[in-house]
Amino acid sequence: PLRGRVSRIYRDARRLHGRGPFKDHLWISVEAPAESVWTVQPCFWFELGPDEWSYGLGYYAASPSTMMKLRARMERDPKPMETLTRRLNRQQEFSLEGEEYKRPKEGAPSELLAPWYLKKSFSMGHRDKLNESLFTRELVDRLKTGYEFLLPYYDYFVTLESDPDPREPG
Template sequence: MTKAEQWKFRPVFYFEVMPEGYEYGMGFYEGRPAYMQAFRKKVDAAPDAFERLVKDTAKMKEFVLYGDSYKRPMGKGDYSPAVMDWYQRKSLGLTASREIDDLLFSPELVDFGNRRFAVFSRIGGFRCGRLGKIIAYVWIPKGDSCGGIK
């Protein structure tokens, strides 16, 4: 498998702008069975830490968990329903959507995005161990001072 094909099996962070709004999130689009088994082993090794992470994410109320679930129960099944919702996934991700708003065009968007991507990094780190650097590219139209940023 080439490196270009491997992206589907790693955590993917995204920020997408569309005419009707914008979305941001993270996902593991094709979690291979062995990869998801490794994830469940990490949950099994630190269930309290993962439960806190799940609860912290749920408090934000903006994210929707997605991904296909296994038909048969995986693992012991003795975790809270919130943890089991994650545990039972073949692949998983979090996404949030917003309508076009002033935040999208303000310098505060960078801090907003960094806080969200920090949440995703915690989940991704739990999932696959250590993550590499996250590098963000920001496109600013020529001639737009964007709050003083050039």
């Protein structure tokens, strides 16, 4: 089962005084129900802003523990993530995004996995300017194809929380 979330653009009209809305982006996200805070779970999203739209998969704010688990998993068994990374690098729709550490993390098992080691949190997203294509059937097909492409990444990331904590002796 998955859970959906929808943002709202709101501002109390009695207190506008010439200012615009409190939030200027609408988004929906879909993620697995979890006991932890939703912002630290991988989720699929679609977002509309005043000038652009985007969609993809990632974390709103991955916890440091989640990123440690990701690095530890890549060190233990780099092949699955290398396969996913090569697949991501061969296509044009999605790119790896996210804030990077000021001091880069060392120890990536391969050059291919090094970009993942630099991220504090990450997403694989596509951004585009608002245009007529947003209101066509082709957008639905594009999103379906895109989310199907991202599904193996979701399957990989959603299980990170069950990995052992790399800080604890095992």
